[in-house]
Amino acid sequence: MTAAAPNYELIQQDDLETSLLEVSMGPHHPSTHGVFRMDVKLDGETVVDLKPVFGYLHRNHEKLAESMSYLASMPFTDRLDYFNSMTNNWAYALAAEQLIEIEIPERAEYLRVIMSELTRLVNHVSLVGFFVNDLGALGTPLLYAFREREKILDLFEQASGARMMCNYFRFGGLRCDVPEGWLDRTREVVDRFPKFLDEYEKLLCENEIILSRTQDVGNLSKELAISAGITGPMLRASGVNYDIRKVDNYGIYDRFKFRVPYSKGEVGDCYDRFMVRMLEMRESIEILKQALDGIESGPIMGNAGKVFKPAKAEAYGRVEAPKGELGFYLVADGTTQPYRYRVRPPSFINLTVLQDMCIGQQVADAVIILGSIDIVLGEVDR
Amino acid sequence: MDEGLKSELQKAGIFTTTLNDLYNWGRGNSLWPLQFGLACCAIEMIATSMSRYDLARFGAEVFRPSPRQADLMIVSGTVTKKMAPQVVRLFKQMPSPKYVIAMGACAISGGPFKQGYNVLKGIDRYIPVDVHLPGGPPRPEAVLQSLNYLQEKIRTQDIKSDPAFIEGRRQYPVPEFTGTDLEPPYNPDVWQPPANPNAPAEEEATA
Ligand code: SF4
Numbered sequence: 001m002t003a004a005a006p007n008y009e010l011i012q013q014d015d016l017e018t019s020l021l022e023v024s025m026g027p028h029h030p031s032t033h034g035v036f037r038m039d040v041k042l043d044g045e046t047v048v049d050l051k052p053v054f055g056y057l058h059r060n061h062e063k064l065a066e067s068m069s070y071l072a073s074m075p076f077t078d079r080l081d082y083f084n085s086m087t088n089n090w091a092y093a094l095a096a097e098q099l100i101e102i103e104i105p106e107r108a109e110y111l112r113v114i115m116s117e118l119t120r121l122v123n124h125v126s127l128v129g130f131f132v133n134d135l136g137a138l139g140t141p142l143l144y145a146f147r148e149r150e151k152i153l154d155l156f157e158q159a160s161g162a163r164m165m166c167n168y169f170r171f172g173g174l175r176c177d178v179p180e181g182w183l184d185r186t187r188e189v190v191d192r193f194p195k196f197l198d199e200y201e202k203l204l205c206e207n208e209i210i211l212s213r214t215q216d217v218g219n220l221s222k223e224l225a226i227s228a229g230i231t232g233p234m235l236r237a238s239g240v241n242y243d244i245r246k247v248d249n250y251g252i253y254d255r256f257k258f259r260v261p262y263s264k265g266e267v268g269d270c271y272d273r274f275m276v277r278m279l280e281m282r283e284s285i286e287i288l289k290q291a292l293d294g295i296e297s298g299p300i301m302g303n304a305g306k307v308f309k310p311a312k313a314e315a316y317g318r319v320e321a322p323k324g325e326l327g328f329y330l331v332a333d334g335t336t337q338p339y340r341y342r343v344r345p346p347s348f349i350n351l352t353v354l355q356d357m358c359i360g361q362q363v364a365d366a367v368i369i370l371g372s373i374d375i376v377l378g379e380v381d382r
Numbered sequence: 383m384d385e386g387l388k389s390e391l392q393k394a395g396i397f398t399t400t401l402n403d404l405y406n407w408g409r410g411n412s413l414w415p416l417q418f419g420l421a422c423c424a425i426e427m428i429a430t431s432m433s434r435y436d437l438a439r440f441g442a443e444v445f446r447p448s449p450r451q452a453d454l455m456i457v458s459g460t461v462t463k464k465m466a467p468q469v470v471r472l473f474k475q476m477p478s479p480k481y482v483i484a485m486g487a488c489a490i491s492g493g494p495f496k497q498g499y500n501v502l503k504g505i506d507r508y509i510p511v512d513v514h515l516p517g518g519p520p521r522p523e524a525v526l527q528s529l530n531y532l533q534e535k536i537r538t539q540d541i542k543s544d545p546a547f548i549e550g551r552r553q554y555p556v557p558e559f560t561g562t563d564l565e566p567p568y569n570p571d572v573w574q575p576p577a578n579p580n581a582p583a584e585e586e587a588t589a
Contacts, residue, residue: 027468030417030447034424035465056465057421060498067497076494082422146432164422164519378421 020048023363027056033130033370034377038354040363047366050358052351057381065341070096070308070330071171073341077328078165080343081379083123086115086156087321089169094250095317095328099310102172102302109252110295111174114186115159115166116319117284117291121193122152123322124233124277124284125200127374131274132204134371135213141204148196151189158182172302183292190288197281205278214270218357218369222266228353232324232346234373236261237276238268244320256290258283270372277374307336323347323374343382347375402541409453410441410536413481413529416452417445418472421459423486423519430522440529449475454532456525457511460488460495461502463564470556473509479544481536483528484511487518494518499562507568509554 026037035056041049061080065073077092078085090112097104129145153163159178160166168175204210220230225238235242243260245253261279263272310332318327324346333339350373358366391398419427431437431445446452449472461469473482484505487493492503505511512535515528553571557564568575 027465028418028449028472035420035468056462056468057460058462058464058500059421059460059495060500061495064495064498079422079494082425143433146429147434150429150432150434163521164425 018043026053033375036370036375036377036380038366038370040358040366042363045362045364047358047361047363050355050366052354054351054377054381057377059378059382061382062341062343066338069336070099070310070338074169075165075167078167079378080345080382081321081323081326081347081376082164083126083376084119084322085164085166086119086168087319087326089167090116090251091317091319091321091326092328093169093171093317094319095315095330096171096308098315098317099313099330099332100171100308104173104302105299107177107295107298108173108300108302110291111178111300112169112251113253113256113291114288114295115156115168117288118152118155118186120284120322121281122149123374124281125149127322128200128204128274128277131368131371132210134367135210137209141200144196144200144203148193155182155186155189158185170301171308174300177300183295186288187292190285190292193285194282197278197285201278205275210274211271213365214274214368214372216267216269217361217365218270218372220268220353220357222268224353224356225268229349230324230353232320232322232350233276233280234273234324234350237263237272239263239266244318244325248318250317250319255294256287258287270368273372273374309334309336318344321346323376323379324350343379345379345382347373347377348380351375351380405541406537406539409479410533412444413442413454413532414444414446414452415442415454415456416449416472416476417447418455419458420461420465420469421486421488423458423488426519426522427456427458427485427525430525435522435526437526437529440526440533442529449473450477452476453479454481454483455509456483456485457489457505458485460486460493461505462500463502464500464559466502466505466508466564467556467559469505470508470554474554474556479539481512481532482509483513483515483532485515485525485528486520487516490514490516502564504573507573508557509569510572 021042023040023042024037025040027035037053037056039051039053040047059079061076065076074089074092077088080088125145125148129142132141156166157163159182160168160175220234220238222239225235226240230238231242239262241260241262244250246260261276261283263276265272312334313332314330316327316329318325325344326346327344329340329342329344330338331340354370354373357369361369388398429435431443437443442454453476455473455476457469473480484490488495489505492501495501496503513528513531515524517524554569557566
């Protein structure tokens, strides 16, 4: 974006000839979190210029959705950010529910909150695992993370039938009710989670290596974060208190008491981004506990048909997905298919500041900075 | 060797085998997959190698980031037209004998995105696939089963006659991405378009 280095002056060694080295990292690179490529210009170990190249996973999501009925693209939204299918579903449902006005039953609202907070736990816990993996701690933290992830995926599977691609939300409610005893099992998982977090925090948060490798690396100033449209934990790590759950109060988020962790400092480095996520998990547990206490039995689906013909209108629905603001923009033209279907993917927009954060850092740090942004290529390329 | 003699010897504490069996046993039980994730299915591939499913039990946990050190490629996810040349190039860089598992509906046929303009309709158009693993995404148990199938296949290979051994390096030309499509559209040595059942039979037409 702003800082590029076309006129970079090489440091001349006495009589040695020096030149910049151009390295293409990816699309097959273990640290790029999928099929993503960075064209890096290096002066020794220092990153002088960096150009992100993507499009390797462009799956025509938007074009396909414009050629099918509204409901039919619900399973495709699962595949956007494939860690968080539930929040993707919710954002799309919110947008479509503005086009067709339906009442959403109480129980469905509660289950939506429960599902998306569980999703947040899954996302953050795996992200931290992958992030520490990038730092070089191969195995252990990721193994712990996936152990916890499996427990939550079991809950998803019992409710929706699928581990990852849940396809659970419908316009006006949910596809089916949760099975008997599901809420108790969820409570068990939620009650045990803080214990795991304690362990994880003890292992990571004050670890000497993590501190020295992440602090003051990949700084992102508040001003740049705001003007680049960064959202989610990354924005909060730069010191902005902005959470769509609080701003929009979509669903029934106004009923829950929870805090929004954000960094008080002005640095916005990788460590802040890592800590914001660790703290956010605690708040998700708080929300989950309140939701599990408040939920009552009742219907889970409003009276919506399967095929809709909304009148000509526009709608934008957004949620606080674990990675940031996930929005769906729909233009209805009076037929059963959307005229325009656009996704505002948080990972993609957060990725735009990668260059600014990486210039001047070591090449090994570029890997961590990318990891701390938390991208998923399914969403970046769509 | 005669089975009866073999078991006789075994009773006497002498273990006999053939070079073929020994070789296949060793290769089948120490597959080194390429650490290579494409899309959603890759997450399930990672989950398979993690604590609960523990791919290590079947001897295939050493995920190698470099294709030069790997002998199994798990194509885990949607192969787009922009990505296909890279996949083929990686496959070419692997030393033979090498194996491919096409994981998920996308790698097999394009899956849910088959109608898309940018999605390759099956990686088997360019590289030979040993096991097709359906699902979207397949469960980790299914990944383990596909590995078992592959091991079974390896067990039946014959060093003397199997093309993977005698032909040396087979050629897999890397397709070129032209901006809209891939050139050539498929590798005729590996894949042929299925015959059109509605086409008029040729002999009758000429006769
Ligand atoms: S088969 Fe399904 S889960 Fe696997 S890559 Fe394709 S869309 Fe994703």
